[in-house]
Amino acid sequence: MxxxxxxxxxxxxxxxxxxxxxxxxxxxxxxxxxxxxxxxxxxxxxxxxxxxxxxxxxxxxxxxxxxxxxxxxxxxxxxxxxxxxxxxxxxxxxxxxxxxxxxxxxxxxxxxxxxxxxxxxxxxxxxxxxxxxxxxxxxxxxxxxSTLTASHVTGALGLGFVALPLHVALSPTDLGVVTEYTPTIQLLQYGVTLALLASPIVATMVGRWRLEDRRIVPLLSASVVLAFAVAYLGRQAVMNFSSTLDVVYLATVALLAIAFAAGLGLTRSASSA
Structure with missing residues (x-):
């Protein structure tokens, strides 16, 4: 095989x-x-x-x-x-x-x-x-x-940037758009969670190999930590229904969104250069 x-x-x-x-x-x-x-x-x-x-x-x-x-x-x-x-x-x-x-x-x-x-x-x-x-x-x-290029960094960050608001929208927080946390919604959210975890890992690893701008790698590494924090806090928010936990979750989401946006901007600039 x-x-x-x-x-x-x-x-x-x-x-x-x-x-x-x-x-x-x-x-x-x-x-x-x-x-x-x-x-x-x-x-x-x-x-x-x-x-x-x-x-x-x-x-x-x-x-x-x-x-x-x-x-x-x-x-x-x-x-x-x-x-x-x-x-x-x-x-x-x-x-x-x-x-x-x-x-x-x-x-x-x-x-x-x-x-x-x-x-x-x-x-x-x-x-x-x-x-x-x-x-x-x-x-x-x-x-x-050997097959991965700088464009895969941009693609991975783009995937994470799209998955992040979906993660919030599918969560049972005040900003979520779901009225009932049904099995289908749960399955969709956890699928989004796995995409959210994988995307910064891919972006960070490929960025180390393919991008010359060294400022990008620490930012991408931070996005990995933030993605796991979002996944953890999102799961805790589902299980505990705490307003304080919701605030911490949404604050972490905001930081990760900034990291993704900054990473996308720097990566596109580096690729153009």
Whole structure:
């Protein structure tokens, strides 16, 4: 498979599976399907040996586990392939091996969300998934380094600049446009969240390689920190419904918007020069 398609494509496919697993997990939580398999894990509530779903809510949870299984296999395969191949950057190997080591932790947390289901476990399950996602974003950018140019910095910042107001609009704050935080809205917001996290990572890494203006890199690095802060505060605002937390969240959003706008201006100027 690697000889035919190449390691970069394997890693990109793994990242896609990790992303799908996260979003399906959000869908299972948002629809209240996390315990739909009668609190069975890894079994469900129908079919031979209770391996299959009995109804639509059970299907959401079962399908999340089904895709997560393939994502886990892909993570392990990516790590073993990188470990065995001398042509893969050792930084990439370290990232994907770390992702592989975190995978059993994530699986255990997934089981605990079914057998115990506390908010602390649920949060750990989510943020471990985000950490694995981030590791594979960085690794994927590294293996595609030779094909990435300064225009990709602009594109990544543009994506973040568009995702940011969407993140606010889909949040249950005073500035949000949603009247009810439905499962569809939650799924859309978390999809936007992943785009918001990935865009400054891509912009920062490619900016270091392709932009000569050294003022841009610290600004882009700050946008990575701010993006994670926005994601964290946005999630806390959903869970706690605090007006003070909403203010902190919106202030962080404003700082990130300034960072994105400044980064776009400096990047376009540098590219033109």
């Amino acid at each position: 690697i000889d035919r398609f190449g390691y970069p494509h394997l890693l990109a496919g793994t990242l896609a599976l990790v992303t799908a697993t996260i979003l399906l997990g959000v869908a299972a939580k948002a629809t209240g399907s996390g315990l739909a398999c009668q609190a069975n894990w890894p079994q469900c509530d129908a079919g031979p040996f209770n391996l299959l779903p009995a109804n639509l809510p059970s299907f959401y949870e079962w399908f999340h586990r089904f895709v997560a299984m393939f994502a886990g296999f892909a993570i392990i395969g990516s790590a073993l392939a990188a470990w065995r191949s001398s042509s893969v950057d050792r930084r990439v190997t370290a990232l994907v091996v770390l992702g592989m080591l975190l995978t059993p932790v994530q699986v255990t947390l997934g089981r605990e969300t079914v057998t115990q289901y506390t908010m602390d476990i649920l949060s750990l399950h989510f943020w471990t998934a985000v950490l694995i996602f981030s590791l594979f974003v960085v690794a994927t950018v590294l293996v595609w380094q």
